[in-house]
Amino acid sequence: MDSRIVYQLPDQPTAVLIPCECGLTLEQIGQKDVPDGVPFWIVPADSIPTGRTFRDAWELDVSSMGEPSGFGGAA
Amino acid sequence: MPVKLNNNAASRLASSLTAGATSLSVTPGEGSKFPTPTGGDWFPVTLLKSSGQFEITRCTARAGDVLTVTRGQEGTAAIPFDAGDRVELRITAAAFAEYIQGSAFFKTLADDADAATARATLGAQASDATLTALAGLVTAANQMIYSTGEDTFAMTSLTAFARTLLDDADAAAARVTLGVVDAAQCTAWVNFNGTGVVYIRHSYNVSSVTDINTGRYNVNFSSAMVNTNYVTSGSCGDGDTTTSSGRFVKIGLPETDGAGICIISDAGSFADTSHISLEFFGGK
Numbered sequence: 001m002d003s004r005i006v007y008q009l010p011d012q013p014t015a016v017l018i019p020c021e022c023g024l025t026l027e028q029i030g031q032k033d034v035p036d037g038v039p040f041w042i043v044p045a046d047s048i049p050t051g052r053t054f055r056d057a058w059e060l061d062v063s064s065m066g067e068p069s070g071f072g073g074a075a
Numbered sequence: 076m077p078v079k080l081n082n083n084a085a086s087r088l089a090s091s092l093t094a095g096a097t098s099l100s101v102t103p104g105e106g107s108k109f110p111t112p113t114g115g116d117w118f119p120v121t122l123l124k125s126s127g128q129f130e131i132t133r134c135t136a137r138a139g140d141v142l143t144v145t146r147g148q149e150g151t152a153a154i155p156f157d158a159g160d161r162v163e164l165r166i167t168a169a170a171f172a173e174y175i176q177g178s179a180f181f182k183t184l185a186d187d188a189d190a191a192t193a194r195a196t197l198g199a200q201a202s203d204a205t206l207t208a209l210a211g212l213v214t215a216a217n218q219m220i221y222s223t224g225e226d227t228f229a230m231t232s233l234t235a236f237a238r239t240l241l242d243d244a245d246a247a248a249a250r251v252t253l254g255v256v257d258a259a260q261c262t263a264w265v266n267f268n269g270t271g272v273v274y275i276r277h278s279y280n281v282s283s284v285t286d287i288n289t290g291r292y293n294v295n296f297s298s299a300m301v302n303t304n305y306v307t308s309g310s311c312g313d314g315d316t317t318t319s320s321g322r323f324v325k326i327g328l329p330e331t332d333g334a335g336i337c338i339i340s341d342a343g344s345f346a347d348t349s350h351i352s353l354e355f356f357g358g359k
Contacts, residue, residue, distance in 0.1 A: 004272075005283070012287070012288075013287075013288050015285050015286065015287050016273065016285070016286040017283045017284070017285045017286070017295075018267065018273050018274060018275050018283055018284045018285075018286060019282065019283045020265075020275055020278045020281050020282055020283055020284075020297070022278075022280075022281065022282045022297040023297070024282055024297070029282050029283050029295075032282060032295070032332075033282055033283045033285065033295040033333070045272055045274070046272070048272045048273075049272075050271045050272055052270065052271070052289060052347055055288055055289040055347075056288055056289060
């Protein structure tokens with residue numbers, strides 16, 4: 001899949017969820033695999049930084065992300 | 076062709092009758108005692124001499140006192156009669172057999188000597204305790220009959236799901252229906268690249284891998300495990316077999332919906348690496 005699902009928990013760097021071809025839609029995967037109640041966004045894979053040297057510093061600019069694609073645990 | 080009958084229909088020949096005659100006249104004014112057959116109807120007429128000789132005929136038409144008859148019926152011979160001999164409507168064997176109403180099949184049943192013969196005619200089997208007990212059950216949708224003893228039966232549920240299991244040809248097919256995985260088979264696996272933009276090469280029963288931080292991941296199962304007693308094994312590397320430095324996979328606490336793992340370098344710190352393979356056994 002050429003998309004990624006991103007979310008961020010408090011005091012943690014941005015988590016990037018790499019979806020598999022498992023018969024579920026991206027939204028369904030996000031709802032299933034993102035922690036309950038946490039907003040997530042579906043973004044193009046090429047929007048993810050390739051350099052991981054400062055992986056611990058990845059932050060989501062929620063203000064520029066627009067409405068979330070969904071929330072974890074919300075079927 | 077029904078038999079027509081009248082009570083007390085009797086008269087005498089008004090004139091003599093030859094053996095070959097096919098019509099006879101009765102005493103004037105007494106023809107009306109007899110039925111008037113039409114359209115193939117008939118009635119039996121017995122002609123009786125004073126000597127006791129008799130002949131059975133079949134009357135198929137009557138016009139006033141003149142009866143049209145077929146002579147020599149039911150094993151009797153056509154013989155001449157004299158004027159004054161008796162003409163009577165008497166029930167005969169053929170008339171009685173004809174009088175039994177019903178189809179030809181019904182008549183084959185009517186002449187059966189006993190119940191066993193009648194059952195043979197009907198193609199039916201004798202009363203049976205097992206069948207009687209089964210007939211007493213009140214069936215319903217998604218119910219099946221089972222025996223609780225000799226000739227005693229009861230009903231129990233048979234769901235649509237149960238039927239999908241019943242038609243399985245063998246144990247392997249049944250396991251598929253039940254969603255049971257052979258203990259010897261891998262219940263989930265994934266091969267992914269943990270460097271750059273992390274991507275998954277291939278997987279089974281994995282819906283996603285969460286890239287949490289450097290060298291830290293969570294594998295999320297498509298179909299959750301039913302327990303956390305599954306076995307996790309994994310390997311990792313960077314594709315370089317020319318150096319002795321390496322990394323190893325460290326597993327976190329297993330969850331039914333996923334498992335956390337991390338990659339540790341020789342230096343004891345989290346590290347990204349390009350080839351991470353994880354396999355899970357059991358848990359189903």
